[in-house]
Amino acid sequence: MTGLLIKDFKLLRIQKTFFLLIVFISVAQLAFSDDPTFVVGYMSFVMTLFTLSSISYDEFDNGNAFLFSLPITRRGYVREKYVFGIILGGGSWALSSIAVAISQLVKSNALTIDLFVAVFVILPLIIIVLAIMLPFQLKFGGEKGRIAIIGTVGIIFILCFLIAKIAQASNIDFIAFLNNLPTLGIGTLLFIVFILSTLLLLLSYKISVAIMNKKEF
Amino acid sequence: MLKIDHLKKNYNSFSLDCSLEVLPGCVTGLIGQNGAGKSTTFKAILGLISNDGGSVTLLGKDLGAINTKDKEKLGVVLSNSGFSGHLTIKDTIPILSHLFHHFDKDFFLEQAKKFGLPLSKEIKEFSTGMKAKLKVLVAISHGAKLLILDEPTAGLDVIARDELLGILRDFMERDENHAILISSHISSDLETLCDDLYMIHEGEIVFHEDTDVLLSDYALLKVTDEQFLSLDKQYVQRYKRESYGYRCLTNQRQYFVENYPKIAIEK
Numbered sequence: 001m002t003g004l005l006i007k008d009f010k011l012l013r014i015q016k017t018f019f020l021l022i023v024f025i026s027v028a029q030l031a032f033s034d035d036p037t038f039v040v041g042y043m044s045f046v047m048t049l050f051t052l053s054s055i056s057y058d059e060f061d062n063g064n065a066f067l068f069s070l071p072i073t074r075r076g077y078v079r080e081k082y083v084f085g086i087i088l089g090g091g092s093w094a095l096s097s098i099a100v101a102i103s104q105l106v107k108s109n110a111l112t113i114d115l116f117v118a119v120f121v122i123l124p125l126i127i128i129v130l131a132i133m134l135p136f137q138l139k140f141g142g143e144k145g146r147i148a149i150i151g152t153v154g155i156i157f158i159l160c161f162l163i164a165k166i167a168q169a170s171n172i173d174f175i176a177f178l179n180n181l182p183t184l185g186i187g188t189l190l191f192i193v194f195i196l197s198t199l200l201l202l203l204s205y206k207i208s209v210a211i212m213n214k215k216e217f
Numbered sequence: 218m219l220k221i222d223h224l225k226k227n228y229n230s231f232s233l234d235c236s237l238e239v240l241p242g243c244v245t246g247l248i249g250q251n252g253a254g255k256s257t258t259f260k261a262i263l264g265l266i267s268n269d270g271g272s273v274t275l276l277g278k279d280l281g282a283i284n285t286k287d288k289e290k291l292g293v294v295l296s297n298s299g300f301s302g303h304l305t306i307k308d309t310i311p312i313l314s315h316l317f318h319h320f321d322k323d324f325f326l327e328q329a330k331k332f333g334l335p336l337s338k339e340i341k342e343f344s345t346g347m348k349a350k351l352k353v354l355v356a357i358s359h360g361a362k363l364l365i366l367d368e369p370t371a372g373l374d375v376i377a378r379d380e381l382l383g384i385l386r387d388f389m390e391r392d393e394n395h396a397i398l399i400s401s402h403i404s405s406d407l408e409t410l411c412d413d414l415y416m417i418h419e420g421e422i423v424f425h426e427d428t429d430v431l432l433s434d435y436a437l438l439k440v441t442d443e444q445f446l447s448l449d450k451q452y453v454q455r456y457k458r459e460s461y462g463y464r465c466l467t468n469q470r471q472y473f474v475e476n477y478p479k480i481a482i483e484k
Contacts, residue, residue: 003315010308011301057301065298069263069365070316071288217265217298 004072004080005087008054015050022046026096030103037118040096044126047092051085052133056142065217074212081134082205089126113186120190124197131197131204139211218243218276218363218396224261225270233257233420234271239363239398244389246411246428247400254420255400256296259367262398263293276363289317292356296368299352302341306334306351319360328354332380346377353381357388364388364397370406382410408432426468432484436470439463439481448477 012019026039033039058064068074097119104111136152137145219239226233233254239245249255260266262273264280273280276287300309306329314320329336332350340348353369364385370378389395401407407414408428416424426435440448441462452469467473473482 003312006315007301007304007308007312010312011303014303057303061302062298063301065260065265065295066293066300068265069288069291069293069295071285072316073285076285216267217260 001072001076001080001083003070004077005084008080008084011054011057012050014057015053026099030099036100036103037115037122040093040100040119041122041125043096044089044093044122045129048085048089048126048129049133050088051081051130052137052142052145054084055081055134055137059141062217064215068217074215075209078138078205078208078212081138081208082130082201085130085134086127089130090123093123093126117186117190121193124190124193127194127197127201131201135204135208135211138208138215219262219365219398220274221258221262221271222274223271224258224268224273226257226261226266227269231257231420233261235417235420235422236271237398237415237422237425239396241394241396242389243412244385244397244399244410246407246414247398247417248404248407248414249400249402249417251402253417255402255417256367257420258417259295259365259398259400262365263291289319289359290362292359292361292364292366294352294356294364294366294369296371299348300340300355303339305339306336309355313355313359317359321358321360325354325358328358328384345372346374349373349377349381350384353384357384362392362395364395364399366397366399368400368402370401370403378406382406385410430468434468434470435484436467436473437483438465438467438473438477439483440465444477444480448480 022043026043029039029042030036058067068077100115100119101111104115132152133145133149136148139145140148218241219237221235221237224233224235231252231254235254235258237245237247237258247255247258257266261268262275262280264283268280275283276290278287304312310322310325313325314322326336329351332347332354334343334347334351334354340351343351349369349372353366356364356366366385369385370381373381385397385399389397397410399407399411408431411428413425413427414431415422438448438453439459439461445456445463445465448465449472452467452472453465454468456463456465470482470484473480
């Protein structure tokens with residue numbers, strides 16, 4: 001897996017201009033914006049999306065055929081992509097969080113609980129994004145993958161809308177349920193969301209392995 | 218080293234049914250037109266595509282039992298695939314050292330220098346010859362026992378082709394148990410290198426012979442209609458109508474040299 005990780009990090013170099021731009025935007029945001037958490041979300045999500053680019057690079061020019069003739073397994077390849085995604089997403093999340101903390105201290109602003117919550121809530125979101133995007137990218141590849149993701153998000157919206165309508169019709173009070181959630185304590189809630197998103201990532205990994213096992217190069 | 222027994226793969230307009238064997242110490246050639254099934258055979262051997270039937274035994278193991286350690290013993294060149302063009306040779310070194318336990322960095326660098334391959338240039342900027350040499354260099358730099366080379370000489374000029382065939386001869390000389398399976402649609406590449414040759418046509422092996430026998434006993438007879446009528450057909454394996462009469466393939470060249478001194482015989 002280390003060999004594949006090295007390959008993906010070497011390929012990231014192609015996007016170095018883009019990275020500089022992201023860093024520039026982030027620094028500008030930190031310096032001039034009142035909402036420092038934007039930087040954490042922005043950096044983490046953009047970096048996470050580079051995992052998808054790495055899959056596109058592998059596919060380009062039929063590169064996968066050669067890649068899979070090397071001593072790697074299909075399962076190992078999938079595992080590497082998930083690890084790469086976690087390193088990129090988690091790493092940029094950690095770095096940008098530290099940058100936010102430093103900027104707050106420099107500006108003599110207090111590090112409030114609200115700030116911590118806003119930063120920590122991004123972590124499970126990154127995991128969910130990875131869990132949804134990776135199987136799609138592996139199954140459909142670059143261009144088709146994007147269309148498939150847009151389609152799926154649409155279907156999820158329609159499903160949510162239908163569930164809400166059905167709930168309304170059956171007199172189930174979601175609002176009351178949501179209002180009761182804060183009684184759990186924000187820390188517990190974040191922990192539950194984190195565990196659930198990790199479980200989703202594990203399920204997504206299993207699906208991705210099944211997708212890769214069926215692929216022909 | 219490698220034994221393929223009625224390997225089958227079906228596509229909409231193409232069916233493969235291939236059997237061949239590569240023995241230790243031998244270079245086996247697979248020759249055929251574009252689209253004859255060479256690449257499909259190679260992909261099936263490497264597990265890149267699923268098989269619809271038959272069996273592949275690689276390094277003494279069933280294909281399904283091949284693990285990453287076994288794959289380290291293979292050196293692979295695929296005609297239409299390689300490292301990402303955005304990488305440089307320098308980039309590939311740490312990748313290869315982590316993937317192959319026996320990657321010989323010094324040998325790799327020394328050969329890259331010998332072939333004039335630039336270390337810091339992106340591979341996509343390489344010429345066809347440089348790309349081909351790099352692919353073969355990667356295949357022979359990690360202690361492989363069996364090379365599986367799909368069209369390694371495709372698109373190369375004569376000099377580059379000879380250089381590449383030289384690399385392969387060196388590989389064979391390093392260990393008497395080394396073996397190579399190599400495909401090409403250029404027969405002259407293979408006749409100087411291979412110990413035996415298979416010919417594949419429309420997904421099936423139509424011919425197999427030792428190269429020595431092929432070169433000494435086989436010949437093409439070019440005959441007129443009258444000569445064709447009087448020809449002893451028992452040693453004619455195939456014939457084809459031509460504008461001048463017939464072109465016949467035989468595996469008894471000497472017989473025709475002695476008995477039909479007037480007909481044109483091509484080696």
